[in-house]
Amino acid sequence: xxxxxxxxxxxxxxxxxxxxxxxxxxxxxxxxxxxxxxxxxxxxxxxxxxxxxxxxxxxxxxxxxxxxxxxxxxxxxxxxxxxxxxxxxxxxxxxxxxxxxxxxxxxxxxxxxxxxxxxxxxxxxxxxxxxxxxxxxxxxxxxxxxxxxxxxxxxxxxxxxxxxxxxxxxxxxxxxxxxxxxxxxxxxxxxxxxxxxxxxxxxxxxxxxxxxxxxxxxxx
Amino acid sequence: xxxxxxxxxxxxxxxxxxxxxxxxxxxxxxxxxxxxxxxxxxxxxxxxxxxxxxxxxxxxxxxxxxxxxxxxxxxxxxxxxxxxxxxxxxxxxxxxxxxxxxxxxxxxxxxxxxxxxxxxxxxxxxxxxxxxxxxxxxxxxxxxxxxxxxxxxxxxxxxxxxxxxxxxxxxxxxxxxxxxxxxxxxxxxxxxxxxxxxxxxxxxxxxxxxxxxxxxxxxxxxxxxxxxxxxxxxxxxxxxxxxxxxxxxxxxxxxxxxxxxxxxxxxxxxxxxxxxxxxxxxxxxxxxxxxxxxxxxxxxxxxxxxxxxxxxxxxxxxxxxxxxxxxxxxxxxxxxxxxxxxxxxxxxxxxxxxxxxxxxxxxxxxxxxxxxxxxxxxxxxxxxxxxxxxxxxxxxxxxxxxxxxxxxxxxxxxxxxxxxxxxxxxxxxxxxxxxxxxxxxxxxxxxxxxxxxxxxxxxxxxxxxxxxxxxxxxxxxxxxxxxxxxxxxxxxxxxxxxxxxxxxxxxxxxxxxxxxxxxxxxxxxxxxxxxxxxxxxxxxxxxxxxxxxxxxxxxxxxxxxxxxxxxxxxxxxxxxxxxxxxxxxxxxxxxxxxxxxxxxxxxxxxxxxxxxxxxxxxxxxxxxxxxxxxxxxxxxxxxxxxxxxxxxxxxxxxxx
Numbered sequence: 001x002x003x004x005x006x007x008x009x010x011x012x013x014x015x016x017x018x019x020x021x022x023x024x025x026x027x028x029x030x031x032x033x034x035x036x037x038x039x040x041x042x043x044x045x046x047x048x049x050x051x052x053x054x055x056x057x058x059x060x061x062x063x064x065x066x067x068x069x070x071x072x073x074x075x076x077x078x079x080x081x082x083x084x085x086x087x088x089x090x091x092x093x094x095x096x097x098x099x100x101x102x103x104x105x106x107x108x109x110x111x112x113x114x115x116x117x118x119x120x121x122x123x124x125x126x127x128x129x130x131x132x133x134x135x136x137x138x139x140x141x142x143x144x145x146x147x148x149x150x151x152x153x154x155x156x157x158x159x160x161x162x163x164x165x166x167x168x169x170x171x172x173x174x175x176x177x178x179x180x181x182x183x184x185x186x187x188x189x190x191x192x193x194x195x196x197x198x199x200x201x202x203x204x205x206x207x208x209x210x211x212x213x214x215x216x217x218x219x220x
Numbered sequence: 221x222x223x224x225x226x227x228x229x230x231x232x233x234x235x236x237x238x239x240x241x242x243x244x245x246x247x248x249x250x251x252x253x254x255x256x257x258x259x260x261x262x263x264x265x266x267x268x269x270x271x272x273x274x275x276x277x278x279x280x281x282x283x284x285x286x287x288x289x290x291x292x293x294x295x296x297x298x299x300x301x302x303x304x305x306x307x308x309x310x311x312x313x314x315x316x317x318x319x320x321x322x323x324x325x326x327x328x329x330x331x332x333x334x335x336x337x338x339x340x341x342x343x344x345x346x347x348x349x350x351x352x353x354x355x356x357x358x359x360x361x362x363x364x365x366x367x368x369x370x371x372x373x374x375x376x377x378x379x380x381x382x383x384x385x386x387x388x389x390x391x392x393x394x395x396x397x398x399x400x401x402x403x404x405x406x407x408x409x410x411x412x413x414x415x416x417x418x419x420x421x422x423x424x425x426x427x428x429x430x431x432x433x434x435x436x437x438x439x440x441x442x443x444x445x446x447x448x449x450x451x452x453x454x455x456x457x458x459x460x461x462x463x464x465x466x467x468x469x470x471x472x473x474x475x476x477x478x479x480x481x482x483x484x485x486x487x488x489x490x491x492x493x494x495x496x497x498x499x500x501x502x503x504x505x506x507x508x509x510x511x512x513x514x515x516x517x518x519x520x521x522x523x524x525x526x527x528x529x530x531x532x533x534x535x536x537x538x539x540x541x542x543x544x545x546x547x548x549x550x551x552x553x554x555x556x557x558x559x560x561x562x563x564x565x566x567x568x569x570x571x572x573x574x575x576x577x578x579x580x581x582x583x584x585x586x587x588x589x590x591x592x593x594x595x596x597x598x599x600x601x602x603x604x605x606x607x608x609x610x611x612x613x614x615x616x617x618x619x620x621x622x623x624x625x626x627x628x629x630x631x632x633x634x635x636x637x638x639x640x641x642x643x644x645x646x647x648x649x650x651x652x653x654x655x656x657x658x659x660x661x662x663x664x665x666x667x668x669x670x671x672x673x674x675x676x677x678x679x680x681x682x683x684x685x686x687x688x689x690x691x692x693x694x695x696x697x698x699x700x701x702x703x704x705x706x707x708x709x710x711x712x713x714x715x716x717x718x719x720x721x722x723x724x725x726x727x728x729x730x731x732x733x734x735x736x737x738x739x740x741x742x743x744x745x746x747x748x749x750x751x752x753x754x755x756x757x758x759x760x761x762x763x764x765x766x767x768x769x770x771x772x773x774x775x776x777x778x779x780x781x782x783x784x785x786x787x788x789x790x791x792x793x794x795x796x797x798x799x800x801x802x803x804x805x806x807x808x809x810x811x812x813x814x815x816x817x818x819x820x821x822x823x824x825x826x827x828x829x830x831x832x833x834x835x836x837x838x839x840x841x842x843x844x845x846x847x848x849x850x851x852x853x854x855x856x857x858x859x860x861x862x863x864x865x866x867x868x869x870x871x872x873x874x875x876x
Contacts, residue, residue, distance in 0.1 A: 072737065074796035081770050081797070085845075158845060 028116030087157025277715030297325020337666030396441030534594025620670030661722030776851030803839025
């Protein structure tokens with residue numbers, strides 16, 4: 001089974017390498033357009049689960065906004081109501097990131113398409129590396145926001161909790177994974193938009209790789 | 221050795237007998253024990269909604285079946301301090317009638333709306349017996365949304381049964397009365413008193429109408445008891461049982477029971493529509509209340525019906541026929557095919573089934589035995605399909621859709637299962653005690669769900685722990701999926717159930733509304749954000765536009781109220797989460813609490829009588845800080861000049 005899959009994959013790869021110029025361009029251009037779709041797709045999902053919430057509360061994070069995870073479920077309003085007990089700020093409707101991130105994606109998508117048209121394999125690698133750096137910055141920024149959201153608490157909060165070291169308890173959800181926070185279990189995982197970005201980046205890397213492999217064969 | 225073998229055999233057979241006893245009733249229900257068949261484990265839903273009338277409580281209970289758990293009691297015709305129904309300004313108009321505001325009613329027969337003769341679960345209708353009315357309950361919110369008063373009637377008992385596409389809901393009078401009402405000697409009843417029967421049109425949106433598209437039929441002054449519509453082949457006809465065709469006006473228990481036979485009135489309502497179209501009606505002036513609750517303004521309003529179209533069957537041939545039936549019939553039930561009309565003569569030892577096909581033939585061949593007030597009486601033998609000679613005092617019949625009928629016997633306190641067509645008795649089981657109504661979900665429609673049968677008993681006696689002289693009525697649930705009926709559950713009911721309706725939960729539960737959307741709230745006194753809350757004085761009237769959210773009121777301190785003011789508290793619940801209502805109660809207020817659902821606005825009136833500082837608080841445990849959800853109103857003497865002031869956290873509310 002595994003062997004036959006391996007054979008099929010290697011056959012496909014051989015075909016791609018056989019026509020590396022054409023396929024690499026297609027991948028870069030397709031990856032660029034794919035990246036642009038994330039303007040409308042949720043990137044991340046955070047859910048709060050508790051006995052009183054058989055249907056968990058949750059929010060979807062987009063490039064330019066945070067939305068309820070369901071239609072007419074009022075999740076954000078209800079999360080804000082719960083969070084006010086421990087002095088957390090409301091989930092923001094406006095953030096600097098919401099202004100910047102869509103342009104970053106639009107520019108990177110356009111560059112990917114442009115590089116595909118130019119057809120230079122070194123530019124493919126460059127694009128992938130820039131994406132990797134930007135992605136890391138984005139994730140770090142997300143972590144920072146979550147940290148602030150979970151730790152910058154109203155000193156007049158109704159409920160004040162201390163951790164085992166006697167420090168004020170934080171309510172920061174995990175960047176990725178699940179974590180128990182008081183009576184809630186918070187789940188934070190990538191949503192469809194993130195997977196689209198990964199695929200887009202994968203296409204860029206693949207474009208570079210098949211050119212690289214083809215060149216190697218030609219030299220040999 | 222031999223002795224030992226014998227002992228073993230005896231022991232084994234004893235064991236088998238005990239096991240058999242413990243498992244009695246198995247066979248039907250997939251070999252499950254009685255407990256397993258009625259038990260719904262924690263966290264799981266019941267299979268059916270049961271809607272049981274509250275009788276003299278005026279309400280409608282929603283019960284889960286088979287568990288018998290009470291899910292909700294919906295206030296319909298009686299004020300309910302728990303839900304502020306009939307106490308808050310929004311629902312007071314629901315209880316308005318031509319006699320003024322009436323705080324109580326006698327609710328009798330729930331009937332679920334139908335499409336093509338099958339239950340559709342949009343609405344349930346229920347009648348009020350004392351001051352004739354019909355209510356409609358919306359099954360997406362389980363609240364009463366409409367009540368229409370029935371003019372020219374008294375004792376609205378043969379009601380509110382629906383035609384098979386919910387075209388009409390009917391009402392007929394249990395009392396013969398002077399029609400229209402006038403001052404006259406009671407002993408001149410005979411021939412002068414009438415029994416008006418109403419066909420109230422039900423619109424596509426459920427709205428009832430008697431004035432424009434509905435009509436009334438001026439029937440003789442008999443007592444009309446129960447009814448059911450024709451279905452399938454008999455669609456277009458409606459059947460009503462009558463008693464007191466003797467037209468007694470006093471000591472009815474004797475004087476209404478002398479004649480050998482009373483009637484089932486068969487009304488051809490399609491024919492009535494033709495006569496209406498041909499203009500063969502009289503327009504009568506009248507006055508009746510029509511109360512409608514608007515889901516978007518969260519308010520009810522009363523409008524007044526002024527006219528009604530009346531048909532006179534003595535002048536309109538083919539509109540009404542009488543089918544003789546023995547001895548003061550009560551139940552009038554039509555089988556799923558629409559062929560058999562079963563009347564239960566409550567002073568007899570039999571239920572009688574008439575045939576719709578035979579009835580049409582008898583009409584065609586004019587097999588009449590005279591007439592009553594110009595209405596032909598059909599020959600008994602010509603329309604008879606069969607007599608089921610069973611117990612004593614038959615009342616009601618339901619059907620399982622498998623060709624069986626189930627009749628309740630009040631006097632002999634039992635349920636008898638019999639076969640349609642052959643009229644043979646298949647099974648009989650005692651009830652505890654004196655069963656009145658029966659209900660199989662969909663049991664009076666084209667498509668019954670013949671799994672359970674609910675018996676509603678009039679006498680409870682020793683079934684439950686005693687609670688003084690007054691005890692609740694009892695209901696017993698039977699599993700009827702097998703050949704023999706098996707009692708699987710027994711529970712007390714609210715008020716006195718007169719009939720019930722049942723429907724598979726799957727037809728309703730997913731449409732059940734969880735919250736009212738704040739953005740759709742069109743209440744004229746709604747506020748949607750804390751900044752918009754305010755207190756406005758208009759002369760001696762003060763309007764408090766107040767918000768509620770976990771866990772405080774906005775504003776929560778109000779000053780400038782004076783003795784002699786009329787204070788309207790308009791409470792809007794800002795929550796948008798399922799099951800987070802907030803309550804409101806004001807010390808000394810001569811009214812009920814409010815119980816405001818998320819996104820809803822309700823209004824309570826307070827007449828402050830003494831100067832001082834008076835507290836109010838949230839009555840529904842809304843959060844861990846519910847006990848902190850409170851506020852104060854400062855009341856000053858009548859002539860004082862304390863200005864209106866309202867704050868939250870000592871700040872004006874619009875600063876928040």
